[in-house]
Amino acid sequence: MESVDYQNVISDKDIRRFPISITTTEVNLTGSWRFYKPVFKEKISPCSVGCPANTNIPKYIHYLLKNDMDKAAEILRRENPFPATCGRVCPHFCQSKCNRKDYDGAVEIKQIERFVGDYALKVPPKKVKVLSNKKVAIVGGGPAGLSCAYFLALSGYRVDVFEKERFLGGLLVYGIPDYRLPKEIPIKEIENILEVGNINVNVGVNVNREKIEELKKEYNAVFVALGLSIDKVPGDVVVDNKRVFSGYELLKEIKVNGNVYLDGDSISVLGGGNVAFDIARSIRRLGKDVNIICMETLETSPAFEDEKKEAIEEGIKVIDSRFLQDLEFRGDGLHLQLRGVDKVLDNYEPVLNDYIEGIDTDILIVAIGRKREESILGTEGVFFGGDFYNGAKTVIEAIASGKKVAFEIVAKLEGKEFKLMNDDDQFFRSTDDFDEYKVIPFERINLNYFSEQEPIKLSKLAANERVNNFNEVVQKPSLEKILREAKRCFSCGVCNECKTCWFFCPDMCIDVHEGVNFDYSFCKGCGVCSEECPRGVIEMVEDK
Amino acid sequence: MDFREVTNIEYMNQGDFACPGCGAGLSMRHALKVLGDNTVIVMPASCWSIISGVFPTAALQVPLMHVPFATAAAVASGVKNAFRKKGQEDVNVVCWAGDGGTFDIGLQALSGAAERKEDIIYVCYDNEAYMNTGIQRSSATPPGAWTTTTPTGNPLIYEKKDMFNIVVSHNPAYVATSTIAYPDDFYQKFEKAKNAKGFRFIHLLSACPPGWRIDSKDSVKAMRLAVESGVFVLMEKEQGKPVKVTYKPKGLVPVREYLLFQGRYKHLNEDTVNEIQIMINEHLMSLGLL
Numbered sequence: 088m089e090s091v092d093y094q095n096v097i098s099d100k101d102i103r104r105f106p107i108s109i110t111t112t113e114v115n116l117t118g119s120w121r122f123y124k125p126v127f128k129e130k131i132s133p134c135s136v137g138c139p140a141n142t143n144i145p146k147y148i149h150y151l152l153k154n155d156m157d158k159a160a161e162i163l164r165r166e167n168p169f170p171a172t173c174g175r176v177c178p179h180f181c182q183s184k185c186n187r188k189d190y191d192g193a194v195e196i197k198q199i200e201r202f203v204g205d206y207a208l209k210v211p212p213k214k215v216k217v218l219s220n221k222k223v224a225i226v227g228g229g230p231a232g233l234s235c236a237y238f239l240a241l242s243g244y245r246v247d248v249f250e251k252e253r254f255l256g257g258l259l260v261y262g263i264p265d266y267r268l269p270k271e272i273p274i275k276e277i278e279n280i281l282e283v284g285n286i287n288v289n290v291g292v293n294v295n296r297e298k299i300e301e302l303k304k305e306y307n308a309v310f311v312a313l314g315l316s317i318d319k320v321p322g323d324v325v326v327d328n329k330r331v332f333s334g335y336e337l338l339k340e341i342k343v344n345g346n347v348y349l350d351g352d353s354i355s356v357l358g359g360g361n362v363a364f365d366i367a368r369s370i371r372r373l374g375k376d377v378n379i380i381c382m383e384t385l386e387t388s389p390a391f392e393d394e395k396k397e398a399i400e401e402g403i404k405v406i407d408s409r410f411l412q413d414l415e416f417r418g419d420g421l422h423l424q425l426r427g428v429d430k431v432l433d434n435y436e437p438v439l440n441d442y443i444e445g446i447d448t449d450i451l452i453v454a455i456g457r458k459r460e461e462s463i464l465g466t467e468g469v470f471f472g473g474d475f476y477n478g479a480k481t482v483i484e485a486i487a488s489g490k491k492v493a494f495e496i497v498a499k500l501e502g503k504e505f506k507l508m509n510d511d512d513q514f515f516r517s518t519d520d521f522d523e524y525k526v527i528p529f530e531r532i533n534l535n536y537f538s539e540q541e542p543i544k545l546s547k548l549a550a551n552e553r554v555n556n557f558n559e560v561v562q563k564p565s566l567e568k569i570l571r572e573a574k575r576c577f578s579c580g581v582c583n584e585c586k587t588c589w590f591f592c593p594d595m596c597i598d599v600h601e602g603v604n605f606d607y608s609f610c611k612g613c614g615v616c617s618e619e620c621p622r623g624v625i626e627m628v629e630d631k
Numbered sequence: 632m633d634f635r636e637v638t639n640i641e642y643m644n645q646g647d648f649a650c651p652g653c654g655a656g657l658s659m660r661h662a663l664k665v666l667g668d669n670t671v672i673v674m675p676a677s678c679w680s681i682i683s684g685v686f687p688t689a690a691l692q693v694p695l696m697h698v699p700f701a702t703a704a705a706v707a708s709g710v711k712n713a714f715r716k717k718g719q720e721d722v723n724v725v726c727w728a729g730d731g732g733t734f735d736i737g738l739q740a741l742s743g744a745a746e747r748k749e750d751i752i753y754v755c756y757d758n759e760a761y762m763n764t765g766i767q768r769s770s771a772t773p774p775g776a777w778t779t780t781t782p783t784g785n786p787l788i789y790e791k792k793d794m795f796n797i798v799v800s801h802n803p804a805y806v807a808t809s810t811i812a813y814p815d816d817f818y819q820k821f822e823k824a825k826n827a828k829g830f831r832f833i834h835l836l837s838a839c840p841p842g843w844r845i846d847s848k849d850s851v852k853a854m855r856l857a858v859e860s861g862v863f864v865l866m867e868k869e870q871g872k873p874v875k876v877t878y879k880p881k882g883l884v885p886v887r888e889y890l891l892f893q894g895r896y897k898h899l900n901e902d903t904v905n906e907i908q909i910m911i912n913e914h915l916m917s918l919g920l921l
């Protein structure tokens with residue numbers, strides 16, 4: 088407000104009778120009263136620590152709620168080039184760390200990610216120019232290799248990818264069944280990765296140890312992420328592709344052809360993990376009678392809970408706590424001798440009991456795990472990642488591993504030291520989009536600003552609607568549902584421009600716009616903004 | 632409340648003389664956002680006389696009349712009638728007075744204006760003592776509270792004067808209690824008061840960090856806890872309708888939590904706290920809240 092010379096406004100006589108103030112208090116710079124000053128410091132949400140790729144979940148949720156989908160997609164893809172895929176198949180480690188879990192149920196992050204990820208499918212990323220004449224070779228075009236390629240390409244490096252199969256994608260395209268992950272989804276995400284530019288793809292190239300040695304000479308760095316390529320098979324079982332099959336190979340065939348011919352109607356699947364359940368459910372969809380034989384009890388078997396539940400709904404029988412002791416070819420089929428299992432030790436060795444049962448089956452499918460091609464491991468001077476290096480893990484862990492290696496390579500090629508943002512949490516983001524590494528605990532949330540509300544429920548196809556096709560089981564959530572869920576997010580440590588601080592500042596010293604600005608000329612340092620911010624973004628620091 | 636939908640227009644200037652974290656300054660800021668610039672403030676002696684700035688500066692962008700302590704409601708009545716004579720019926724004439732200026736010194740003028748059904752809004756920002764002159768007890772000071780004139784605590788028999796019902800007994804257009812810690816409630820009540828015609832009264836609980844002996848950062852928290860513990864009940868009465876409690880705390884916070892984080896109650900022993908809890912419970916029962 089301009090200072091007005093009051094004498095020009097009111098006559099001298101008036102003033103003597105009736106003093107009137109007509110200038111502003113803005114001449115008092117009350118900021119000088121202050122001992123502490125508020126500072127804007129965005130921090131870390133526990134969900135993003137839970138996510139192996141350390142996605143800035145509250146930030147993209149904020150832009151989703153602002154109806155800026157492009158920005159939401161951009162933020163999500165800064166850390167994860169496969170959000171539509173992860174929004175479907177990730178075990179959502181994030182949700183198990185969500186602060187809202189202690190209040191009224193974790194935020195359904197996975198569904199929100201799927202929603203934003205699906206939008207991102209239609210938004211190709213910006214092209215990046217080649218900024219360096221150094222080149223990196225990537226061996227294995229699964230999520231780990233492609234994530235590494237993506238982040239290197241974004242950093243301006245030229246990348247050559249070598250892939251054994253006809254298509255890129257690894258298990259996203261050749262493993263996880265369509266009813267959980269329609270193949271168009273990863274294929275479109277891979278197309279988008281390639282849109283960044285700088286990535287040259289060589290498919291149908293089987294890379295062996297010698298080839299790796301060559302690549303080492305030709306390239307400035309080599310990343311090897313071959314996944315797990317060798318089936319584990321019980322001692323005396325032989326995969327003959329007539330009566331005994333590999334679950335992994337069958338899944339691949341079904342993924343490619345949508346079908347597979349099996350000579351028989353009753354099928355047994357050996358294994359208790361996701362792969363066993365995936366192949367069982369896939370074969371069930373081809374009209375067969377399927378049972379799963381596993382050493383663990385159904386409850387303790389390592390497959391995702393949803394997979395188990397849905398498999399049983401689909402009419403798959405689980406014969407649990409059983410060990411395959413013997414297998415006999417009888418006529419056109421097989422006779423399996425099973426032993427009872429008391430418990431399974433940490434090294435996967437079963438403790439057997441005296442119980443014996445025999446079952447007849449037409450075909451046995453083995454799905455008890457895979458191991459890596461050891462011959463390649465010893466190679467010096469290359470980077471390893473994904474399942475090949477870490478064992479059978481998950482898509483997002485493969486992506487995170489590829490990303491970390493990409494930045495390790497960048498650091499190495501630029502002669503710098505690679506540093507995680509936090510060692511204890513193994514935290515790393517491609518962008519430095521926070522001010523302080525501090526994980527916001529539940530206690531720091533000002534609950535007065537949140538009323539209790541249940542998380543949304545997923546809508547799934549009913550068992551009879553899904554058991555004869557490969558249509559996606561989890562249905563697309565509506566926009567309205569997603570926004571309702573997104574609003575539940577506390578946005579821990581990340582400003583969502585709620586303006587609570589602005590509202591409660593008694594001194595009108597706060598401007599909220601793409602973050603928060605303080606008017607230190609007048610801020611008296613009361614600290615109300617810091618105390619009331621629902622999500623712990625504002626800190627008071629000493630200011631003498 | 633979605634704070635993003637609150638107007639960005641301010642009717643208060645920066646550089647006012649309120650203490651850091653003052654609830655009274657914050658309350659005025661938002662009251663004016665509702666009332667708008669067609670408003671005249673009439674103000675008896677109080678902290679706010681200082682907050683508003685020294686001559687020739689002003690913290691408000693609307694006219695403000697400083698008036699003798701006992702006269703706020705009388706002056707406001709005159710101001711409103713003068714506007715009416717000039718054909719400016721729609722000006723909001725607002726008394727903005729402290730608890731001393733309302734519960735004690737201004738009570739007869741207030742009662743007169745209410746009884747005459749003057750068309751004014753009377754806002755009492757209640758910081759529960761004469762703060763401007765150095766924290767002396769008023770009839771709004773709660774039992775047990777330390778002030779400079781009750782150095783061992785306000786005797787428990789001095790119940791806080793029930794201003795809400797005193798004003799209600801005049802059968803005015805609108806009476807409410809509120810506090811800025813509940814923004815929805817605050818905005819709705821000022822909106823109602825603005826739109827009603829006749830005598831309107833709003834009793835605002837207003838934290839005073841130096842007077843309550845609390846950290847300035849906790850001032851909103853203190854006002855909120857007063858409500859959550861049932862010490863201050865948010866209610867209203869529109870003419871012709873029954874008294875309505877506008878906010879029911881979900882689970883009542885024990886009064887101990889409200890009292891003991893404030894320096895002005897630090898001296899209270901367990902028995903006194905329990906006695907205060909009983910007094911509060913009785914009040915809540917009489918309102919059907921317990």
Ligand SMILES: Cc1cc2nc3c(=O)[nH]c(=O)nc-3n(C[C@H](O)[C@H](O)[C@H](O)COP(=O)(O)OP(=O)(O)OC[C@H]3O[C@@H](n4cnc5c(N)ncnc54)[C@H](O)[C@@H]3O)c2cc1C
Pocket residue numbers: 176177178226227228229230231232249250251252255256257258259262263264292293294295312313314315316338361362365472473474475479480481482483485
């Ligand atoms: C049936 C099944 C279901 C699963 N379901 C889930 C799930 O729901 N959620 C989840 O998070 N995870 C799931 N997983 C695990 C997940 O798919 C893997 O953790 C992830 O794909 C590992 O990625 P990667 O890039 O390390 O390896 P892969 O995806 O295995 O990719 C390795 C790539 O390297 C190529 N390659 C191998 N050898 C060579 C060679 N010699 N030369 C050139 N290229 C080579 C392969 O063809 C492949 O493209 C599932 C796995 C399976 C098998």
Ligand SMILES: Cc1ncc(C[n+]2csc(CCOP(=O)(O)OP(=O)(O)O)c2C)c(N)n1
Pocket residue numbers: 676677678679700701728729730731732733758760761762763764769
């Ligand atoms: C007639 C008269 N008596 C005493 C004073 C001194 N005085 C100025 S402000 C004040 C305290 C007002 O207390 P309250 O109304 O509660 O407002 P607060 O200062 O607490 O905001 C007093 C006693 C005065 N200005 N005029």
Ligand code: SF4
Pocket residue numbers: 137138139140141142144167173174177178179180181182196197200483
């Ligand atoms: S990738 Fe997985 S862990 Fe990460 S945010 Fe998505 S669902 Fe959560």
Ligand code: SF4
Pocket residue numbers: 132133134135144145184185186187194196575576577578579
């Ligand atoms: S409330 Fe939101 S930001 Fe906080 S942990 Fe949960 S999803 Fe993350």
Ligand code: SF4
Pocket residue numbers: 581582583584585586587588589599603619620621622623624625
């Ligand atoms: S109160 Fe809201 S706008 Fe202010 S810093 Fe916190 S999150 Fe951002």
Ligand code: SF4
Pocket residue numbers: 124125591592593594595596597605609610611612613614615616617652
């Ligand atoms: S609420 Fe306002 S005056 Fe108080 S510390 Fe924050 S910015 Fe400063």
Ligand SMILES: [Mg+2]
Pocket residue numbers: 729730731756757758759760761762
């Ligand atoms: Mg007072």
